[in-house]
Amino acid sequence: MPVDTVASAKFTPRQSVVLAEALRLLVEGGDKALTTSGLARAANCSKESLYKWFGDRDGLLAAMISFQQSKVRTADRSGERLSVEALREHLEIFARDLLEVLGGDVSLALNRLAIGQSSRDGSKLGKLLLEHGRHEIDRRARALIEAGKRSGLLRFDDADDAYHTLYGLVVSDLHVRMLLGEQGLKDITRQARKAVDAFIILHGTQKEAGEAQRASAVR
Amino acid sequence: MPVDTVASAKFTPRQSVVLAEALRLLVEGGDKALTTSGLARAANCSKESLYKWFGDRDGLLAAMISFQQSKVRTADRSGERLSVEALREHLEIFARDLLEVLGGDVSLALNRLAIGQSSRDGSKLGKLLLEHGRHEIDRRARALIEAGKRSGLLRFDDADDAYHTLYGLVVSDLHVRMLLGEQGLKDITRQARKAVDAFIILHGTQKEAGEAQRASAVR
DNA sequence: TAGGAACCGTACCGTACGGTACATATACTG
DNA sequence: CAGTATATGTACCGTACGGTACGGTTCCTA
Numbered sequence: 001m002p003v004d005t006v007a008s009a010k011f012t013p014r015q016s017v018v019l020a021e022a023l024r025l026l027v028e029g030g031d032k033a034l035t036t037s038g039l040a041r042a043a044n045c046s047k048e049s050l051y052k053w054f055g056d057r058d059g060l061l062a063a064m065i066s067f068q069q070s071k072v073r074t075a076d077r078s079g080e081r082l083s084v085e086a087l088r089e090h091l092e093i094f095a096r097d098l099l100e101v102l103g104g105d106v107s108l109a110l111n112r113l114a115i116g117q118s119s120r121d122g123s124k125l126g127k128l129l130l131e132h133g134r135h136e137i138d139r140r141a142r143a144l145i146e147a148g149k150r151s152g153l154l155r156f157d158d159a160d161d162a163y164h165t166l167y168g169l170v171v172s173d174l175h176v177r178m179l180l181g182e183q184g185l186k187d188i189t190r191q192a193r194k195a196v197d198a199f200i201i202l203h204g205t206q207k208e209a210g211e212a213q214r215a216s217a218v219r
Numbered sequence: 220m221p222v223d224t225v226a227s228a229k230f231t232p233r234q235s236v237v238l239a240e241a242l243r244l245l246v247e248g249g250d251k252a253l254t255t256s257g258l259a260r261a262a263n264c265s266k267e268s269l270y271k272w273f274g275d276r277d278g279l280l281a282a283m284i285s286f287q288q289s290k291v292r293t294a295d296r297s298g299e300r301l302s303v304e305a306l307r308e309h310l311e312i313f314a315r316d317l318l319e320v321l322g323g324d325v326s327l328a329l330n331r332l333a334i335g336q337s338s339r340d341g342s343k344l345g346k347l348l349l350e351h352g353r354h355e356i357d358r359r360a361r362a363l364i365e366a367g368k369r370s371g372l373l374r375f376d377d378a379d380d381a382y383h384t385l386y387g388l389v390v391s392d393l394h395v396r397m398l399l400g401e402q403g404l405k406d407i408t409r410q411a412r413k414a415v416d417a418f419i420i421l422h423g424t425q426k427e428a429g430e431a432q433r434a435s436a437v438r
Numbered sequence: 439t440a441g442g443a444a445c446c447g448t449a450c451c452g453t454a455c456g457g458t459a460c461a462t463a464t465a466c467t468g
Numbered sequence: 469c470a471g472t473a474t475a476t477g478t479a480c481c482g483t484a485c486g487g488t489a490c491g492g493t494t495c496c497t498a
Contacts, residue, residue, distance in 0.1 A: 030338025046476045116335030119249025123400025168391035172383045181342025
């Protein structure tokens, strides 16, 4: 299945072009810059078409989230035979990907938009973002740690708890800080490695390696 | 020093009343509900006074953050003699307080406001919130884990790293979820205990207790 | 008691937005 | 070729906002 099949199924090519332009405007100037008139001018389309396609402004915003989500597809590398090193490697790759996704300007702009709207629209956009936006990356992480458990490399009772632990170790308060406008990390790799070290200490099964990693955690 | 000395120093009583009303409006209806006319009507003051006191709307928003921050004062219980149990207790109290502060409606409303504005004002409000808003709670947590290290109960090289680890374990993605409009936790105590368990496994010094706690972490 | 500072309430101004209507152009289809 | 669907662009409407101006009131002070 090609990457843009979903996008094509939900939006015509013309609509996709307009939605891409809308995302560009949003990233550049925030939601104040995303006016119907401004979008119509920038995308060389008419306001009437915008309202015909998306209903109203909220429909446009929802379509933008749906459109962006349809373009994100994470590489799912789990399912292979897992060694300790492979598991660690996969976890670190996931952590780096997560930090890069969350720090991407489109993701930040959409999250800012949904957060700003959450007080007025009953969190409709927020729900959209949570349910569809993070679905892919959540699924990938859960598959990974479940595979780790099946291979006897990880131990935990509740996969949800374990995933949230991993998420917290990787992201900490970085997401909110970036949403507030702070510059992203200098060294994503270091942050990812540290988080995975800690996660393996907490949920790894190899005790002797665990002690070695524990010593390396305070390096 | 009384709690409201700072507030009184920065704002007159009348201004404090108006700022409190502004926060109420913001919490109830988001930034769309916080209009100068609406605030003047709700607080029984004139728009002219608002502009005289705060300059413009951005000045009002900044004053609201400053005003709210001046009212938050965290109880600093560190500095006592620390046993393992006392440290754990203090860490759990901190974790619960952190979750309650972040989930408070005023905090959420101000964070949503600053995040929404961050695209247009060059993150001025975001910087304000980060530098002054979390200063108190950060200081308290750092004092606590430093005291734990001095007492030989915790070990870490970088206090900053350790604090961010604790923060991530406690908060995970809850803050962003709440900002997006999701309902807060049902069981703050459980989340706090789990996070502190993990933190002590990672940075505690008592090895035998560490193993016992490690087993309890997957309970 | 006279003067002034601070403040309230209201009216006002310019602007910009969301949304609608219409006139025109392009393309597909029988 | 005629007719229909779809799209553009412009003009328009009502509304609501940020910000300013002004007359009237209260209160403090010389």
